[in-house]
Amino acid sequence: MKAKAVSPPEETAVTGLDPDKPREECGVFGVYGRGLDVARITYYGLYALQHRGQESAGIATSDGKQVLLHKGMGLVPEVFGREKIDRLAGHIAIGHVRYSTTGSSQTINAQPLVFRYARGTIGLAHNGNITNVWDLRSQLASTGSVFQSTTDSEVIVNLIARYSQNTLEEALAKCMIDVKGAYSLLIITEDSLIAVRDPYGFRPLSLGRLGDGYVVASESCALDAVGAKKMRDVEPGETLIIDQEGVRSMRALSPRRKAHCIFEYIYFARPDSEMDGFQVNRVRREMGRQLAREYPVDVDLVIPVPDSGTTAARGYAEESGIPFEEGLMKNRYIGRTFIQPSQDTRDMGVKLKLNPMRYLLEGKRVLMVDDSLVRGTTSSKIVRMLKDAGVKEVYLCLSSPPVIKSCYYGIDTSNEDELVAAHMPVSQIQSMIGVDGLYYLSLDGLLGIFGQYRDNFCTACFDGKYPVEITKPKEAGKYALE
Numbered sequence: 001m002k003a004k005a006v007s008p009p010e011e012t013a014v015t016g017l018d019p020d021k022p023r024e025e026c027g028v029f030g031v032y033g034r035g036l037d038v039a040r041i042t043y044y045g046l047y048a049l050q051h052r053g054q055e056s057a058g059i060a061t062s063d064g065k066q067v068l069l070h071k072g073m074g075l076v077p078e079v080f081g082r083e084k085i086d087r088l089a090g091h092i093a094i095g096h097v098r099y100s101t102t103g104s105s106q107t108i109n110a111q112p113l114v115f116r117y118a119r120g121t122i123g124l125a126h127n128g129n130i131t132n133v134w135d136l137r138s139q140l141a142s143t144g145s146v147f148q149s150t151t152d153s154e155v156i157v158n159l160i161a162r163y164s165q166n167t168l169e170e171a172l173a174k175c176m177i178d179v180k181g182a183y184s185l186l187i188i189t190e191d192s193l194i195a196v197r198d199p200y201g202f203r204p205l206s207l208g209r210l211g212d213g214y215v216v217a218s219e220s221c222a223l224d225a226v227g228a229k230k231m232r233d234v235e236p237g238e239t240l241i242i243d244q245e246g247v248r249s250m251r252a253l254s255p256r257r258k259a260h261c262i263f264e265y266i267y268f269a270r271p272d273s274e275m276d277g278f279q280v281n282r283v284r285r286e287m288g289r290q291l292a293r294e295y296p297v298d299v300d301l302v303i304p305v306p307d308s309g310t311t312a313a314r315g316y317a318e319e320s321g322i323p324f325e326e327g328l329m330k331n332r333y334i335g336r337t338f339i340q341p342s343q344d345t346r347d348m349g350v351k352l353k354l355n356p357m358r359y360l361l362e363g364k365r366v367l368m369v370d371d372s373l374v375r376g377t378t379s380s381k382i383v384r385m386l387k388d389a390g391v392k393e394v395y396l397c398l399s400s401p402p403v404i405k406s407c408y409y410g411i412d413t414s415n416e417d418e419l420v421a422a423h424m425p426v427s428q429i430q431s432m433i434g435v436d437g438l439y440y441l442s443l444d445g446l447l448g449i450f451g452q453y454r455d456n457f458c459t460a461c462f463d464g465k466y467p468v469e470i471t472k473p474k475e476a477g478k479y480a481l482e
Helices: 009-015 038-048 082-087 133-142 153-162 168-178 220-225 262-268 280-294 310-320 348-353 377-388 426-433 443-448
Strands: 026-032 056-062 067-073 092-098 113-117 120-127 184-188 193-197 206-210 213-217 229-233 238-243 246-251 301-304 328-330 354-356 365-370 393-398 437-440
Touching (some): 026 038, 026 120, 026 184, 026 193, 038 092, 056 120, 056 184, 067 082, 067 120, 092 120, 092 184, 120 153, 133 153, 153 168, 168 238, 206 220, 213 220, 213 238, 220 229, 262 280, 280 310, 280 443, 354 377, 365 377, 377 393, 377 426, 426 437
Parallel strands (some): 301 365, 365 393, 393 437
Antiparallel strands (some): 026 092, 026 213, 056 067, 056 092, 184 193, 193 238, 206 229, 238 246, 328 354
């Protein structure tokens, strides 16, 4: 997997994304139920998962005889209108929102991927990254497999076709043996919905009940959005087959040590989601409380960087007894259509997105809470704005440890040489962004929030301990992805 370069500030104004944050991976949603308007339900489910990917969206449906597909570039409401949803008939559906972590951003890489093979038509939606993709792609290409996209998900498609002499369940079991890395998959056939989670459980996946039907989604907030009741999380290494007989579970591999992505709780997941036994909002609030215990800074106010730091900031204020204020107002209408006038005014993107409440902040010592710091560019602009607004002192608390390594499991962090904490001590970062104090939540303090389950998480971006080996493209020859 190649880590994508983080967009420059001027591009951020076009997309509405923050270049100083890791990028979301993808979101998947599926539904099985006769009598349900599955395409429209999937549309609403994807809408609830839009934070996980804003580049493309797609829905595939089946009526028991054929699989229909519509996908395109853009946000969910940009890709789907009423007529397109109405054309997607059937009682089974899967959907996908994408932010590209491998493969370039273009329509051919949008998902679901739908293809015909020896046993019929199948569609696939994937959240995660395959870490041995170059080896697999090289092996498959050498035996005649043809690739139309540059996404690692197509390797899974080709492996399923390669094992087409077996049943689909057997083919998937063999795929799970071959494929290494992070994958939460939804698969649609003419008559079934299948959910697969990798043996480490890197990416989340939840099962819910909707009337007499079933729903599977990356996050429980999407189940809530469509009125489904969460039943449980799909277990690491588990495959669920949902058809007219109900739900049955199979395991191709024994579960490995659990390695849930810790950044789901720090930043990616919606605060109203619950995953693998933990409520995201509660975890983030406890991160703030732990920050206050580790760093009792003497200030007048606690403010968040909205929205990513809001919950942790409330936790810090509750633990410390320091007043909480929303000192930065966020313009929620900055989005994909905003284009900066020129290179000379690139700072305007941050100023239009965030505006300090001068009357609250002037002359005060302020503790600002955010979730993470990757490059420091946006943070330095916010600090400058606060001081221009008359803030006497600015301290920055981060509810994560320093990010020092790239992620290879479905999150787009910067290249390692762009990760400021990888090559600068805290004192130098503090000076660079202009704060009077800079404080990171300790890794031990972060994991301590999860109690007896503290070893169930992937923390490679903080400590470089990768649960699954990474195959570098130079080791796999000319079939490396873009």
